[in-house]
Amino acid sequence: MIRILGIDPGSQRTGIGVIDVAADGRCAYVHCEALKLLDAEDFPSRLGLLCEGLERVLDDWQPTHVAIETVFMDKSATSALKLGHARGAALATVVRRKIGISEYAPRVIKQSLVGRGAADKTQVQHMVRLLLNLADMKLQADAADALAVALTHAHMSATAGRTGLAVHQLRRRGA
């Protein structure tokens, strides 16, 4: 069994989602939450909260792999800079624990979950609920997006297993 932590990084809220993947490829929901960072005193403190929250999740749930969304570059330089700060803080926290990281482009996540790279966010969230049997659970958008990237990694790893592709090659796809 592998345990995947999905991260949807943001400087206001960072989504966290944890799933288990059985040997037969079936995925089960474990945990999700959204780290709220806006209460911090200033911007550096937000990054501190992000890292503290992420380390708590890493300690509590001990994932064997981390999956994170790449940035879709329709953003302004200002928002790219802010998002880069959050993503950099998150990646640095994970990589220092020697846990493998895979990155997936938004359209790869949509393709993997909905079958269409141009799917909208609500469709992705619908599929997250369906695949993880979360019909009745209140699910924050950021947490759902984090579960989506974790599910994408589960699907891509399964595909890689069948085709003999190494996971690190998949990482380059859609990068």
Next chain:
Amino acid sequence: MIRILGIDPGSQRTGIGVIDVAADGRCAYVHCEALKLLDAEDFPSRLGLLCEGLERVLDDWQPTHVAIETVFMDKSATSALKLGHARGAALATVVRRKIGISEYAPRVIKQSLVGRGAADKTQVQHMVRLLLNLADMKLQADAADALAVALTHAHMSATAGRTGLAVHQLRRRGA
């Protein structure tokens, strides 16, 4: 005496500069280096190297304050994103140690060291050498920039002390 660590963050090289400031405001050179991050296997590992190098410097030199340059936003979204990652990883490492952080805009650093916000980089590096008696020392550009932001914090703190301004107010200047 206060000990200031200046950081010039970058995703290829991150400059580090440490100075001591005596009670009379005189600054003395302590240490500088450039963390080389390009040898890392992938981008997340670069951020890991950055944090490891920064933690080593924090352990070795025990600064009482950290100063870092804000980003001058003439950059493309792509380079802002990369720089954001490096800066976010650095800020998160520092803020988690509960060390105070001050941020200074490039023009504030130039104004503080050269007396002119539009000064060029070589003038700033010249003043770093002059102020810290480093005439004969080989000084990498990134390390010199890190010393420059540390010196700026020393000057601004001294000014704040004379005028009764709190340092956290100065942080907002030119942000």
